[in-house]
Amino acid sequence: MVRKVKKKKSGIRILVAFLLMVVVAVLVYKSIITPGNQHILKKEYDDKTSPYSSLKITPDSSGDRTTPVPLSKIEPDPSVSLSFDKLNSPNAILIRLKDHTILMQKNSKEKIYPASLTKMMTAIVAIENLPDLKGEIKLTNSTFQGLYEADASMAGFQPGEQVRAIDLLYGVMLPSGAECCIELADQIAGSKQNFVTIMNQKAADLGMGNTHFENATGLHNENHYTTVKDLAILLSYALKNDTFREIFTSSRHSTPPTNKHPGGITFYSTMFEKLKNQNIINGEILGGKTGYTDEAGLCLASLAKVGKQEYILISAGAKGDNHSEQYNITDALAVYSSLGK
Numbered sequence: 001m002v003r004k005v006k007k008k009k010s011g012i013r014i015l016v017a018f019l020l021m022v023v024v025a026v027l028v029y030k031s032i033i034t035p036g037n038q039h040i041l042k043k044e045y046d047d048k049t050s051p052y053s054s055l056k057i058t059p060d061s062s063g064d065r066t067t068p069v070p071l072s073k074i075e076p077d078p079s080v081s082l083s084f085d086k087l088n089s090p091n092a093i094l095i096r097l098k099d100h101t102i103l104m105q106k107n108s109k110e111k112i113y114p115a116s117l118t119k120m121m122t123a124i125v126a127i128e129n130l131p132d133l134k135g136e137i138k139l140t141n142s143t144f145q146g147l148y149e150a151d152a153s154m155a156g157f158q159p160g161e162q163v164r165a166i167d168l169l170y171g172v173m174l175p176s177g178a179e180c181c182i183e184l185a186d187q188i189a190g191s192k193q194n195f196v197t198i199m200n201q202k203a204a205d206l207g208m209g210n211t212h213f214e215n216a217t218g219l220h221n222e223n224h225y226t227t228v229k230d231l232a233i234l235l236s237y238a239l240k241n242d243t244f245r246e247i248f249t250s251s252r253h254s255t256p257p258t259n260k261h262p263g264g265i266t267f268y269s270t271m272f273e274k275l276k277n278q279n280i281i282n283g284e285i286l287g288g289k290t291g292y293t294d295e296a297g298l299c300l301a302s303l304a305k306v307g308k309q310e311y312i313l314i315s316a317g318a319k320g321d322n323h324s325e326q327y328n329i330t331d332a333l334a335v336y337s338s339l340g341k
Contacts, residue, residue, distance in 0.1 A: 087334070088327035089298075089315035093228045094335055097303075097310040100236060104335075108229040109210060112316040115291030116153065116176045117231055117301050118218030121199050123172050123247065124238040126165075126184045129198070133166040133243065143183045150219055152178035155267060161260040169243070170253040173289060174267040181216040192216060206233055220293045228314040235301050235312050248303065249287030271302065274326045278333055282306055282340030285332065292322055300328035306339040 084092055084106035093108040095101065102108075127133070141159045148154075155177025157163055163171075165187075171180035185195035192215065199213045208230035214221040238244045247253075251272040255264040271288035283306030291299035298318040304311050313335055318327035 087315070087318075087331045088320075089318040089331050091228045091317050092313065092315040092331065092335075093232050094311060094313050095232050095236065097236060097239070097312055102232075103311075105229070108232075109227050111210065111225050112227060112299075113220060113224065113293065113296035114218055114226045114231065114316070115220075115293045115296035115299050116218040117226075117289055117291040117299050117314075117316075118213065118216070118224070119172050119176060119181060120231070120234055120238055120248075120289055120301060121202065121213065122181050122184070122216045123169055124234070124241060124244050125195070125198055125202055126169060126172070126188060127241060127243050129188045130165050130184075133164070133169070135165055136162045137165055137168060137183060137187050138162050139179065139183050140186070143179050143186065147178045147182070147217075150178075152217060152219060154178060155180050156261075156265050157183075158260045161258050163255070163258055166243075167253075167255040167265075170247055170250070170255075170267055173247045174250065174253055174269045176270055176290070177267075178217045178219070185216045203230070203234070206237055208233055218291060218293070218296075220295045228316055231301060231314045231316075232312060235303075235314065239303065239312070245287075248289065271300065271329075274329050278329075280304060280306065280333055280336040280340060283336055285336065286310075288332075290328065291316075294321075298326060298328040300332055302332050304332075304336045306336055309339075311336065311339065 084094075084104050087106065090107055091110055091112050092104070092106045093102060094104040096103055139157055139159055139161050144159055153176040155171030155175045157168075157171065157177070157179055163183075165184070168177075168180040168184055171177035172184070182192060185192045189195035189198055195216055196213050199216065200211075203211045203213065203226075208226065211226040211230045212223060214224040218224070239248065251269050252266060254266040255261070257264050269288070270290045271285075274290065275285060283304055285302055285304045288300055288302035291301075297316065298320050299316040301314050302312065304313070313332055315328055315331050318331065320327050
């Protein structure tokens, strides 16, 4: 009888020991895969100056909604030899357009003032809401109020001028004409404020979570801000629109005769003017939009083709002004040339 009791107690001890081992094993396993320790399994890159990650949101050109894109696992591209630390621009992001992969980024989620890069949103919202791009629009006196006082960039149209909508769009993007932005806003939404509401809704639809617009021109306002990553989302979306791409990649555009300009007006892209026929290695800068205010610094959104791939680069905050060396342009030349080496 005593032997049976001893055997029974021994069996219980063995069972308890086994259960303890199972519990310990489970706890050890959980400690390995907790979020705090996931860096053991997957390397994360710091956004301060980070190569080789990918955008989480890819705009859908078929409509206003966006679809998520799985993060892709890619190997470091040996052709990308330039460190973003060497750039003049404190904020920058480089994306391969085909798969929306971020190749390099520098403070890409940091708040910036977009200056005239705002007009990329103005243009795409206008394109998507204008019923007839060839229809004529008459510029009103109120369109011009305050623009000259604010030293805003102008395309050269006059009050009372009858202009095709498509020419206003070229006026927005090439010479960065503020009067074109205001007239399109009034024409589409009835007021500048209503148009800005549409701009902010579009930003939300695209997943631009760190962006807020206060105007259609990019004139400085403390509450008018974005990030270079959000602008990359915007540009990658807008370039899927054929009209936007055609305008964005144009170096010049001539309007037909109008009631105020019998010979029409010829616009020149501010980016191509500042590029001055400088080339990149094994590629070409296809188009772009410049921006500048005292608070925003020198900014640039550009599209380039290097080899067989297209890339977009957004940079902001470079020192200088419209009369100094164009560090936004030199940064773009350096980055795109590094891809072609």
